[in-house]
Amino acid sequence: MNKEKRDFIIGSFILTILILLLILTILFVLYQKEKESMLNIPENKYNITDYVYIEKVDYSKYSNLFTGNLEVPKITLKNMSEDIINEFENNETDILLEIVNSSKILESKIENSEYNPTSTINVDMDYSINNNILSIKYILTIKLDFNLDSIVKTLYFNYDVENKKVLSNSELLNNLGYNTLEISEYLLDNIILKDKEMEDKVIDSLSNNEMTIKDIINNKEEYINRINDKLINLNFYVNKDNISIEYFNDDLINICYVYDGENKYEITQYKKG
Numbered sequence: 001m002n003k004e005k006r007d008f009i010i011g012s013f014i015l016t017i018l019i020l021l022l023i024l025t026i027l028f029v030l031y032q033k034e035k036e037s038m039l040n041i042p043e044n045k046y047n048i049t050d051y052v053y054i055e056k057v058d059y060s061k062y063s064n065l066f067t068g069n070l071e072v073p074k075i076t077l078k079n080m081s082e083d084i085i086n087e088f089e090n091n092e093t094d095i096l097l098e099i100v101n102s103s104k105i106l107e108s109k110i111e112n113s114e115y116n117p118t119s120t121i122n123v124d125m126d127y128s129i130n131n132n133i134l135s136i137k138y139i140l141t142i143k144l145d146f147n148l149d150s151i152v153k154t155l156y157f158n159y160d161v162e163n164k165k166v167l168s169n170s171e172l173l174n175n176l177g178y179n180t181l182e183i184s185e186y187l188l189d190n191i192i193l194k195d196k197e198m199e200d201k202v203i204d205s206l207s208n209n210e211m212t213i214k215d216i217i218n219n220k221e222e223y224i225n226r227i228n229d230k231l232i233n234l235n236f237y238v239n240k241d242n243i244s245i246e247y248f249n250d251d252l253i254n255i256c257y258v259y260d261g262e263n264k265y266e267i268t269q270y271k272k273g
Contacts, residue, residue, distance in 0.1 A: 046161045048129050051078055052136070059099055065106040065117050072096065073125055075138060080159070084166060088157060095140050095153040102142050102151065109146070118145045130238050131176060133167065134159040137237035137244065141265075152265040154246060156235035169232050176238065178272055183245070184227035186270055188220070192227075192253050202257035216256060223256050230255050242271035 052075060059070040075092060077085045099121060106117050124139040136157040143150045158167040160175070173180055198214040206226075216223055235246035244267050253259035 046129050046132060046134075048127065048134070051080070051129075051134050051159075051161065052076075052127050053078055057096065059121070062099070062103045065103050065110075066119050066121050067117075068120050068122075070121065072099070072121065072123055072140075075125070075127070075136065080164070084159070088155075091155050092138065095138070095155055098140060098142060098151060098153050102144060105144065119143060126237065126239070128239055129161065130240055132160065132162045133172065133175065133238055134161050135236075135238040137246075149263070150265070154235060154265075156237055156246065158236065158238065169234070169236060172236055172238070173231075176243070176272075178243070180228050180231055181224060183270055184224045184231065185220075187227055187245070187247075187252065187268075188216075188223055188256070191247075191249070191266075191268060192223075192256050193217075205254050205256060205258050211257075226255050227252075242269050244268070245270055 055074050055076065056071040057074050059066070059072055063070060074096070075088075077088050102119070106119060109115050110117065120143045122141045122143070124141070125137065127134070127136045129135075134157075136155070138155040138157075140153045141150050142152075158172045159165070160167055160171075167175065170180075173183075193213060193216065196213045198212065198217070200213045201210055202213065202216075203209070204211055230252075233251070237244040237246070246265075246267050248263060249266055250259050250261070250263040253261075
């Protein structure tokens, strides 16, 4: 092989290597840009502070009746129609009035006695915008120290900020791509039948017939459909990873069978599979 031919082959090999390195470098840069772009895309194009304002309502005048922090948060909506804002405010006002009603009960108890109340007020509040849906959860819990059951008042609000409308439960779940039958099956398996044995006997809430938990499982589709029909009566809060489903356990369980246990307010998390 003469020198010119050998030099040509070596030069072609080196040029090929350089071209491959250039292609790999370009592909790596494009990948990094795409990765960076994906990471930097905002989850929403709406800012929560444009729609929600939080202030504190001071209930310290009831400090002789309740213990703990008596500054209660209050939500005010912004940049929505007046009708929507007013309806939300009216619903929230009805909830906060429960503090006044409870204070009257406590005042009547201590009027002619040595009774020293240790009742409490607690607010579980959350709000966020995900998939252009503003979702608000507001739960007021009042624990009266002479009452085994807590007083629970709730307000859930789901608003499509892009289309400027309050969403019904079915609209909310459809917009998020949730299958209501799958949610119903989740509630049946994880709430209604939780801690039940196959041979446990119960009374069907519609037919009044005695049956076992095994009978419910054998006719699972019927009971899933019952729950699905009642989903409109439940409340939903949306966050980034899942939805919160609010229910009173007696209302939910009685969809399937007669429940005579303690009535409890509960929230369960459900994540789309």
